[in-house]
Amino acid sequence: MRSLLALAACSLLAVLPACTQTKIIRKNSPPPVETPAEEEEDPIDVEPETDPLVIDLGEVEAGKDVSFEIPEGALGFNITVEGKVADFDQNRPFGIQRITDPKGNLVHDAFTPKGGTKETSIATFDVIASASVPQGEGVPKDLTGKWKVRFGVYGSSAKPKLKGQVRVQSSGDGAFHGGALDLYVHVPRGLQIGNRTVDASDAENDRDVSERIETFFALTSNLLGIEKGKVVYSEESGDYRELDGVEALLRGFSVSSGQKDGTQALHVLLTNLIGDQGRPFAAGISPGIPGAATIFGRNVSGIIVTTSPSVDNDVLTMLHEAGHFFGLNHTTEFDGQSSDPLSDTPVCDGISRDELYDCPDRTNIMFAAGAIDGPVTLSPMQKRVYRGSPIYRAFNAGGGSTMSFAPRAPARPSAHSLTRTFRVSGSDVLSPVERELSSGFCGLNALDTSGMVARHGRDQAIVQLTAAAADADLAPYIRGRADLALRALGAK
Ligand SMILES: [Zn+2]
Known part of the structure; x- marks a missing residue:
């Protein structure tokens, strides 16, 4: 049986051997790009059909740097890389290995934005991977200039040809005006x-x-x-x-x-x-x-x-x-x-020690359990x-x-x-196991059944999971995850 239980965000395709063969839908191919040379030779001032803020990198071999020019006035850009289904190995997915700024500094390396601890730019749900700039630390204020990107295959030295595209966000002067x-x-x-x-x-x-x-x-x-x-x-x-x-x-x-x-x-x-x-x-x-x-x-x-x-x-x-x-x-x-x-x-050291409500990032929109306290915030970066x-x-x-x-x-x-609540009615007090399950509002949080057992003990985990699964007032995903955890533990 296919199960989401064991999934980390980057392994969903791992349970889908046939999925990439059948599920990739592409109905809109981008229009073919006219080469600038042809336009220059044309005496008539033809309006180019291409958007200056879309840079087509063409087909690039994995492992080789390809450069592209970010025009003045950019606020950021998103790079996508697409490979062929035939080249896709779910255990060695391709992606965006590194991005180098115009001064030669890496802002993205080993498929991870600088400062990050998790790979985010490997193909997971499709044969497309993407990365953004800015996404991590060390991104220059002015993005203008010649950048480089290198595509790669995670955990492999394979060198498939991959199609890249860069889409630029621009305000005209590089400052945000809404x-x-x-x-x-x-x-x-x-x-x-x-x-x-x-x-x-x-x-x-x-x-x-x-x-x-x-x-x-x-x-x-x-x-x-x-x-x-x-x-x-x-x-x-x-x-x-x-x-x-x-x-x-x-x-x-x-x-x-x-x-x-x-x-x-x-x-x-x-x-x-x-x-x-x-x-x-x-x-x-x-x-x-x-x-x-x-x-x-x-x-x-x-x-x-x-x-x-x-x-x-x-x-x-x-x-x-x-x-x-x-x-x-x-x-x-x-x-x-x-x-x-x-x-x-802020980083919460106690998040896995059941100190959710003391976390300094608990008001942040991107808190793993959702902003559980107000007023909700986002940091400048x-x-x-x-x-x-x-x-x-x-x-x-x-x-x-x-x-x-x-x-x-x-x-x-x-x-x-706005306040997130975990119960339809009554008090929002949650048991320790329920507090852990509250992170399940976001599907990128895997259900960590073994961690739960390690933290609470098997018997206590099962007692609290059983109570949660039967509590009609709880948010459906908390009840659902409790039920899935009980099944995983063989307790149901
Ligand atoms: Zn999330």
Whole structure:
């Protein structure tokens, strides 16, 4: 049986031997790139069809540096590398091995952003891997100049040819002047919020859906200066209402199929279940850190968020998963051993010792258990990572007057004060094991059953897991994970 239980974020494909053969969907090939030489010879001033902020690196052999020029005024860029399915070995996935800045300094090495402890730029859910700059430490303030990227194969010296692309985010002068995020909201037929069924064909006018979207944008506006852009609602098949198992998840990540690559937008699929063996496993999930910016219809093209009765929970989950998709790691990982690459985010030494509520990063959107206390925060470097992604439309100095965007979302004074809750009703007091399971709101947190036994003892773990699995007030993913852990322990 395929199981998500044992999955680290980078090993999902490891349980999917056939998956890459059948699940890769690519409906939109980018238009062929015209060579500049041909354009120069043309006496007529032909408008080039290529976007100056999209740099096609062509096919590059793994292990060789390829250079590219970042123009003045950039806020950041996202590099994607794509290999052939035939070249993909799930135990030795390809990815982005290193990125070198114009002065020769590495900002990304060994598939890891500088300062980081975990590889984030290896192909996991598709034959595409991506990395962003900025994503870690040591990124120069001015990005202008000749950068180098080297693709590679993780744990191997194989040298397949891989196709690379760089998509640049630019404000014209390199300073952040605000921006607008276009959001595609995919709503499956039959989606439930609380006890209500949403009319997927008219989700735009659904009060519960729009309250979540408006609150999400109130937060992006308040925290990031990124405003609500165009919001497009898309009715989807009822098959997306429950995503049980890896293949269903991959379908969910690629729900943007049919969209034009290169369009600056974020795609989010709303669903009622992110599950494993029929049990809720997470409240939200991103297919990568970062995702593949503006490449659609693939297994790395958007985030998935479950709806619950709580607006606050849903919005915090959405902003957290978007954070992964834009390039952010958890501030501190639950193993207590690793943390994000950024030096200005606090690290919680006690996270694995059941000191969740004392963690200095507990208000951070990217806290591994979600922001569990308010007001919610992002550090300056986290904001820079978010703002450097090409997923949204950055404004130029002067306020982006050449772009069409919706008026600034009304500031919701309480937007910072959203609170994550783990119970539908009653007190939010959790047992130690339940506190650990609360990290399951994010699908990138693996269920660590053996760690739980080591920390609490097998008997105590089973007692608390049994209580959690039967507690109808608890968030579904906590109950679901408790049940999955009991099965893994052979206690059910
Ligand atoms: Zn997460």
